[in-house]
Amino acid sequence: MIRITLAGCTGWVGKALVAAIAAAPDLELVAGVSRKAAGRDLGEAAGLPANGLPVFAGLADALFVPSDVVIDYTKPDSVKANVLGAIAGSRHVVVGASGMTAEDYAEIDAAAREAGVGVLAAGNFSITATLLRRFAREAVRYVPDVEIIDYASPSKPDTPSGTGRELAETLAAERMAATSKPVAELGGVRETRGGAIGAPHPVQVHSLRMPGFVLSCEAVFGLPDERLVIRHDAGTSAAPYVGGTLLAARRVAEKAGLRRGLDSLMT
Template sequence: MSVRITLAGATGWVGRALVAAIAASEDLVLAGAVSRSATGQDAGEAAGLPYLGVPVSATLEEALKAPSDVVIDYTKPGAVKAHALTALAQGRHVVIGTTGLSAEDYAEIDRHALKVERGVLAAGNFSITATLLRRFALEAARYVPDVEVIDYASAKKPDTPSGTARELAELLSEVRQPATSKPVAELTGVCETRGGSLGAKEPVQVHSLRLPSFVLSCEAVFGADNERLVIRHDAGSSAAPYVAGTLLAARRVPSFIGLKRGLDAVMD
């Protein structure tokens, strides 16, 4: 049986590539599309493809009038939480590729998903290799207590840190040992240069660079006595790395209830 997809952000950088991949898939069907900039157009033609017979809606509520199983969201940080709650209330499973949500936002989405018995899979990065960065970094953090995260992105990226870096730092804080570096509260000078602290258990310092020529890069830097380990992921200019992981998530998300974070939650 095919999985019917409602895609929010259908004309965005990743959205356009997803429209093409869903149209080419044998087990996925594009049931609805959302894009304010292309409202009323055909989803295929808006993505530079042949006619698909799926009209683009201005809002998710309008798109959900057509039956579907899963909502994939690649919109804006300010819209994704409301989209997730709307989709859950209307009986859809949800895949969140948009970044910028807080731990509290995810907790609220999880509560709603459990209540309506639907699945939500959220990832700061659906790239397979970015998922491996996270997996390897979490393994290293069990043995090396000192770790910080550096996040690189283009000069115009609106959110900081990136979803990849935020998610990585929050997960590292759950497994790492206490840092040996001097606490930020005890520093003098311009303390903001030490970055931001993320994570509830053992916070991790995150440093965000926003410069031309970067697309998305994230690295976990571990320091031990007389040695360092750097685990880094660099993304290119194509959206292709995110497509396969997103579609894997769409196929797997109906198999569980509640919120899971990270593609590796369903990779195995």
């Protein structure tokens, strides 16, 4: 039985995970973390029947309850501290929250290796978003010119999305130099070219935030006289993220250190 502490248990994905973990025969939810629901019954806080489990205001207190894995679906302003705190507490960690940089992940990797625990982080735990990343990695082997468009609702607190950032960092590390003119050499309003993410060949990412979108991400590839677009669109339900998150929770302990992307578990 894998014992799980769920940080962000009253969030959009968190509520769906409470129900899914309760239904899984090999997983056991032992505690939740939510600032707004601290002190309440975890089941009731997630909109489900009472289950007698505690909700804590912060992860540090929740770690006093014995567990094996911490799943974090919190906010950009708390996720890094939560992950490092969980590692220090000898927990494996599944990271579904966004907002961390490549430098943050490097720090987390080093801490996890030293502690001998596994961390699996993904900008998006849905199967189709994972396939977007896999197909884009295949395409960038042949087409170096690629840019990413990241769509989300106007209330999303970070930019780009974790999906867009993770994809850009992956492709930047694997592609050849683009043929487009460097942004530094452009005139006009350079910000219209988006933000450069990743190394050694940064990828331009353009983030749209407006009503009508939940989360969408597309990689646009270009060659002379032809173009390829690979796109993922998410609906209004959190269901697409649940299965991948639980898969990660089951397998995160297999390897010490950080792994990025659900596709790291795919054969």
